[in-house]
Amino acid sequence: MTACSFKIKDTSSIVSPGLVVFRDVMDANLKEMLREAGDLSRLRPHCKTHKMASVTKIQLDLGITKHKCATFAEAEMLASAGVKDILLGYNLVGPNIQRAVEFVQQYNDVQFIATADHESPVRSLSAAMQASGQSIELLIDLDSGQHRTGIAPGDAAHQLYRLFEELPGIVPGGIHLYDGQNHQTELEERRQAVMACWQLASDFRDTLEADGLSVPRIVAGGTGSFPVYASISDPALELSPGTNTFFDNNYGLMFPDLQYTPAARILTRVISRPTEDTLTVDLGYKACASDPDVKKRVVFPDLPDADPILQNEEHLVLRTQHAGDYIPGDELLAVPGHICPTSALHKSAYVIENEEVTDNWVVSSRDRWLTI
Numbered sequence: 487m488t489a490c491s492f493k494i495k496d497t498s499s500i501v502s503p504g505l506v507v508f509r510d511v512m513d514a515n516l517k518e519m520l521r522e523a524g525d526l527s528r529l530r531p532h533c534k535t536h537k538m539a540s541v542t543k544i545q546l547d548l549g550i551t552k553h554k555c556a557t558f559a560e561a562e563m564l565a566s567a568g569v570k571d572i573l574l575g576y577n578l579v580g581p582n583i584q585r586a587v588e589f590v591q592q593y594n595d596v597q598f599i600a601t602a603d604h605e606s607p608v609r610s611l612s613a614a615m616q617a618s619g620q621s622i623e624l625l626i627d628l629d630s631g632q633h634r635t636g637i638a639p640g641d642a643a644h645q646l647y648r649l650f651e652e653l654p655g656i657v658p659g660g661i662h663l664y665d666g667q668n669h670q671t672e673l674e675e676r677r678q679a680v681m682a683c684w685q686l687a688s689d690f691r692d693t694l695e696a697d698g699l700s701v702p703r704i705v706a707g708g709t710g711s712f713p714v715y716a717s718i719s720d721p722a723l724e725l726s727p728g729t730n731t732f733f734d735n736n737y738g739l740m741f742p743d744l745q746y747t748p749a750a751r752i753l754t755r756v757i758s759r760p761t762e763d764t765l766t767v768d769l770g771y772k773a774c775a776s777d778p779d780v781k782k783r784v785v786f787p788d789l790p791d792a793d794p795i796l797q798n799e800e801h802l803v804l805r806t807q808h809a810g811d812y813i814p815g816d817e818l819l820a821v822p823g824h825i826c827p828t829s830a831l832h833k834s835a836y837v838i839e840n841e842e843v844t845d846n847w848v849v850s851s852r853d854r855w856l857t858i
């Protein structure tokens with residue numbers, strides 16, 4: 487946690503609603519991520535939270551060489567920032583099969599890995615890779631109970647992994663496991679649930695290895711499960727938190743044991759005071775993620791009683807006893823409930839250092855595609 491004042495001396499250049507990143511706070515979060523990981527060679531942070539080449543370069547400068555993403559735009563952003571080891575933790579289907587071929591061709595000095603959980607796209611990928619004379623590493627995506635993607639460990643998963651070994655153009659790269667279902671607030675409860683997932687993955691690894699298959703890595707987890715996976719000593723294990731680089735309010739509430747502080751916030755301005763006890767600010771759902779309930783989309787540390795009662799595309803109406811203290815043009819800093827989709831709604835972020843705006847970071851991979 488950091489003791490940042492979250493003050494900005496001169497806000498006149500900030501177009502609202504504007505994403506602002508407090509650099510010292512982000513640096514402290516990165517330091518905490520390294521501390522939790524113990525050894526930075528085990529880290530493979532997910533860039534979905536920031537989607538920014540500037541942040542990726544800071545992570546590279548810290549010595550974090552392995553990175554994770556969910557889209558080809560993010561993969562391209564990582565590669566152009568200088569990352570040489572990229573996991574696209576998303577199953578490739580449709581045009582993404584040919585995009586994988588193009589990516590491997592264009593960034594031939596990058597180790598590019600993807601995930602898969604079904605034979606059909608793996609066969610298509612193998613044919614496409616073989617036709618272009620290239621190959622790609624695949625991680626088998628294990629379903630540890632979230633039931634979002636993945637295949638349960640067992641015979642079918644074993645056969646699929648064997649297929650990775652047999653098909654031309656495909657190289658078995660190990661196991662991928664994202665346990666987003668593990669959001670227990672009690673650390674001990676979370677620890678038990680995460681350890682059960684680890685047991686599934688490591689038992690499955692043992693079965694594959696006993697069958698002569700190579701399992702070079704197991705990429706596991708997000709921010710909530712990170713402290714538990716980090717406590718496991720296994721040379722194959724890679725840790726893939728994403729949210730902790732910026733962090734957000736809802737993870738803070740869900741995981742009180744984590745020592746991170748929301749670094750990315752939104753500067754918003756009062757545009758109207760429609761009634762005695764309401765304020766309207768320019769913070770609609772085109773500027774903050776709307777996947778949480780309206781009551782949990784943003785909080786205002788300087789206006790703790792602000793109760794969001796209506797949000798439209800460009801408006802947020804707050805009920806507060808302090809409405810009379812504000813006039814149109816006054817500013818507030820909002821802490822997003824869910825930062826990852828929030829950053830995707832902004833073209834760039836204002837960087838704040840020593841209470842000054844010092845830079846502007848482009849959210850380069852918020853789009854669906856860049857060049858590939």
Ligand SMILES: Cc1ncc(COP(=O)(O)O)c(C=O)c1O
Nearest residue numbers: 532575664708709710727728729
């Ligand atoms: C596949 C995958 N890996 C890693 C992460 C990072 O998790 P977190 O946001 O909890 O840090 C996510 C987040 O959604 C994810 O979907």
